[in-house]
Amino acid sequence: MKNLIHMLAGVFLTLGSLQAEEKINFPLSTATARKMNANPRETFVTEFGDANGPFKQIGAVFLNASGSDHFSVSVDNKTTGLSLGITDPNINLHVEYFVNEKGNGFGVVHKSAVVTDTPAVEKEPEDDRPSDHVALCASARWAIARCNTKLLEALLQAGLSINVPLDWDTQWTALHYAAVHNEPRAAKMLVENGADLDARCKYGKRPIDYAFEDGQMELCDALRKPDKNERNVGDYPEALLDELFLRSKDKEDEVRFLSLNGNDPNNEQLTYFRRFWPNVRARSQAQEIDRNAEPKGKAKTSYRDLKTKDYGIVVEIILKRTSDDTFDWSHREATGPSLAGGGNSGKISKKYGYWLKHSTSSWDE
Numbered sequence: 001m002k003n004l005i006h007m008l009a010g011v012f013l014t015l016g017s018l019q020a021e022e023k024i025n026f027p028l029s030t031a032t033a034r035k036m037n038a039n040p041r042e043t044f045v046t047e048f049g050d051a052n053g054p055f056k057q058i059g060a061v062f063l064n065a066s067g068s069d070h071f072s073v074s075v076d077n078k079t080t081g082l083s084l085g086i087t088d089p090n091i092n093l094h095v096e097y098f099v100n101e102k103g104n105g106f107g108v109v110h111k112s113a114v115v116t117d118t119p120a121v122e123k124e125p126e127d128d129r130p131s132d133h134v135a136l137c138a139s140a141r142w143a144i145a146r147c148n149t150k151l152l153e154a155l156l157q158a159g160l161s162i163n164v165p166l167d168w169d170t171q172w173t174a175l176h177y178a179a180v181h182n183e184p185r186a187a188k189m190l191v192e193n194g195a196d197l198d199a200r201c202k203y204g205k206r207p208i209d210y211a212f213e214d215g216q217m218e219l220c221d222a223l224r225k226p227d228k229n230e231r232n233v234g235d236y237p238e239a240l241l242d243e244l245f246l247r248s249k250d251k252e253d254e255v256r257f258l259s260l261n262g263n264d265p266n267n268e269q270l271t272y273f274r275r276f277w278p279n280v281r282a283r284s285q286a287q288e289i290d291r292n293a294e295p296k297g298k299a300k301t302s303y304r305d306l307k308t309k310d311y312g313i314v315v316e317i318i319l320k321r322t323s324d325d326t327f328d329w330s331h332r333e334a335t336g337p338s339l340a341g342g343g344n345s346g347k348i349s350k351k352y353g354y355w356l357k358h359s360t361s362s363w364d365e
Contacts, residue, residue, distance in 0.1 A: 055151060057098050094135075098151060108142065127168045133160055143186075144183060180210050212356050221352070240327065246275075248276065254279060254313065255305065261319060313341075316330075325349055326350075342363055342364040345361055
């Protein structure tokens with residue numbers, strides 16, 4: 001108990017003197033900027049005594065200047081009360097405690113600004129993550145950034161959900177954070193404990209996508225999936241098509257006239273694309289019209305269906321195999337025959353058990 005009280009007091013005594021551990025050089029690389037964004041702001045950790053695990057969480061508390069500065073932490077069914085005042089009304093502290101069997105361990109302090117109520121411009125999706133998980137997220141982000149796998153194990157035992165996002169805005173899971181921070185040991189530990197290798201964040205990316213983009217080969221090995229036989233859609237692996245197009249259904253009701261390598265897709269391919277573009281049709285079903293000759297405001301594009309007269313856009317997909325495990329690809333969408341569209345292109349390769357895009361670019365016409 002004596003060690004615990006010293007630890008709690010020491011957390012606050014050292015809070016003001018702790019400085020950032022990493023020197024940031026400018027201009028920032030993409031990887032460095034991503035890590036800065038992933039780091040919990042104003043998070044400090046102090047170690048006391050024999051800080052060797054395993055650790056268990058023995059308490060947590062929120063402190064602020066409004067009077068909520070008295071708290072209790074239970075150890076072996078005993079309770080200690082400390083009153084450590086905060087004078088700044090604009091500061092909140094969230095403190096968590098992890099100890100080993102000797103009563104030594106970590107004090108984790110998360111410092112944040114008091115958020116004042118402001119009128120909401122648009123209602124955001126409600127955060128439906130379990131409260132026990134949310135309370136541990138900041139510590140988990142710190143543990144991953146510092147590759148403190150012992151603390152991370154303690155957090156998982158304390159109620160951290162391994163596949164629930166640690167950040168609501170980005171939807172990054174613990175494994176995403178390990179990838180962003182290039183921590184292969186943390187990634188391996190999470191994978192061994194059931195982390196979802198295919199979890200997608202808000203931006204549609206898996207942990208492997210961040211690791212591969214940043215050229216972190218050791219991390220990619222830690223995230224490797226076993227190769228398996230793949231189902232084909234015509235001449236193309238279905239998983240390859242999923243990676244390129246499955247998340248492009250922003251306008252599901254829009255009519256699309258599709259060509260694949262300059263030809264109409266076959267029935268099997270059309271059935272596949274209708275999973276996310278329900279109104280996709282063969283390119284040959286579209287006729288090109290003079291929009292200026294149509295009644296004002298009626299022609300939405302220069303293309304309409306020969307039979308139904310539905311207006312739609314032309315989608316041109318190119319997929320060319322350049323080796324056993326690599327394709328060149330491009331995806332163009334247009335509302336008219338010239339200077340009325342745009343698209344993106346690149347390469348996609350089978351590596352580490354995934355289909356991974358690289359060398360990508362985009363254009364407007």
